[in-house]
Amino acid sequence: MKVIHIITGGNGRGGAxxxxxRxxxxxxxxxxxxxxxLQDMPDYAPDFSKVGINLKSLNIKAPKQFVLNLAKFKKDIREIQPDVIQTWMRHPNFMFGLIGKSLGIPVVWNIRQGTLNRKTLGFKNTVILKVNAALSxxxxxxxxxxxxxxxNLHKKEGYADKFVYIPNGSYIEKKLYSKESPNSTASIFTLGHVGRYSTAKNHKLFIHAFSQFHSAYKDTYALMAGPGVTLSNINFEENFASILNDSYELLGQIDTREELSDIYKRMDCLVLSSITExxxxxxxxxxSFGVPCISTDVxxxxxIIADTGWIVPSDDQEALENALEEAYHEYMSSPEKWAARRKKAYDRxxxxxxxxxxxxxxxxxxNEAINQSNHTRRKK
Structure with missing residues (x-):
């Protein structure tokens, strides 16, 4: 099977x-x-190269170059003769869905937006949202x-009910990572927070909640990782320098999966404090490393978490502090119960x-898209 993918790209290491x-x-x-x-993808290009994929940038930021690259793209399609065109995110869905359809190639969209708030989207993206709803x-x-x-959000916006739910997959250790059982007289309860510095990730909620929590429970520690999560980031420094102390470890951007794995192995519990996801x-x-999670309800x-961890209301510091205390007491006082929770998270x-x-x-x-397309052609 031959599949052509078109994705937005750009700087950074996005989820899509x-x-x-993977x-x-x-x-x-x-x-x-x-x-x-659509744009150069410098942060991911070396990773794709390692797995034998040389990214082809259409360079949408340079209009003249984009027109030339688009002509080459159409020529490539005729040479490759793909079985499917898989587009990722709203702009490729709109632009290249039309091209694929015009060439008689089955098109599969990938939509990943977690919020459709008009203020967050802005005017242009709201227009594309509506156009794509019609095109869907x-x-x-x-x-x-x-x-x-x-x-559910996209269905309410008028998108056709052609959705297939495929949750993201992660590389998972073949067996549950083994951590030493906690000893209430000596161990430190280590919390982790992983995410780029942005309003959506709500670092403020985590930092304020942990600071209050740590004032009562000194045998606790916070690992924080992600682009911009460092005092060298002026905005981060201005907001949190007066609060941070030696109970925090700021790791900044993590460049490799191996480094990120090592960070997860140091955690006892992960906290997701986001406003939206x-x-x-x-x-x-x-x-996947047996780390139970506390997350806002986003x-x-x-x-994902189900009954393996804790869900708290978004932007509710008191609720987050209560969940931290509950996790802490279970970790320190009920090692067998905590071990069972770790296994349940891993198994899920x-x-x-x-x-x-x-x-x-x-x-x-x-395969379903190809079969459906072939069936439609036979009917014609």
Missing amino acids: EGALL LVNQTSDSIEHTVYT KNIPTKIINCSLRSI GFPNVLIEAM GDARE VIENYSIEKMCERYIDVW
Whole structure:
């Protein structure tokens, strides 16, 4: 099977780009992938190169260059003769869904927006949202979405009911990572927070809640990682320098999966404090190392965590502090109960969110799109 992917790209290490990387890496032995980006993707280009994919940038920021690259893209399609065009995110869905449809190639959209708030989207993206809702009735054969909440939001906006729920998959250790049992007289309860510095991730909630929590429980520690989560970031420094002390460790941007894995292994519990999310990857990443999670009730967090951890209302510091205390007391006083919670978190990820399951579901959708397209042609 030959699949052409078109994704927005740009700077940074976004969730969609990461999911695509894992997908092509895991399935390259059976699928011939070609990946186009609307913008250069410098942070991910080396990773794609390592798995044998040379990204083809359409350079949408340079209009003249984009027109030339678009002509080459159409020529490439005729040469490659893909079985499916898989578009990722709203702009590729709009632009290249139309091209694929005009060439008679089945198109599968990928939608990942966790919020459709008009103020957050802005005017241009709101227009594209509405246009895509209309196009969804005729352009895509299937629409993949990693978030149940996002699916419901898009249906309310008038999107055709062609959705297929495929949660993100994570690389998972073959066996549960073993940590020493806590000793209430000596151990430190280590909390983790992973996410780029932005309003959406609500670092303020985590830092203020942990500071209050730590004032009562001194044998606690906070690891914080993510782009901009460092005192060298002026905005972060201005907001939190007066609060941070030696109970915090700021790790900033993490560049490799191996480094991130080592950070998860140091945690006892992960906290997600976001105001908004679609499908929070950090939850399944942490749980794959047997790290129970506390999360605000955003995106698919409740679905992911289920009964393995704690869900608290968004932007509710008191509720978060209460959850921290509950987790702390269980960790310190009931090591057997905590060990069972760790295994339950690990088992839930194995059963529902492995990279293998994600890839199987994508291939099933592509095959369904091809069969549906062939059936439509025969009817004509």
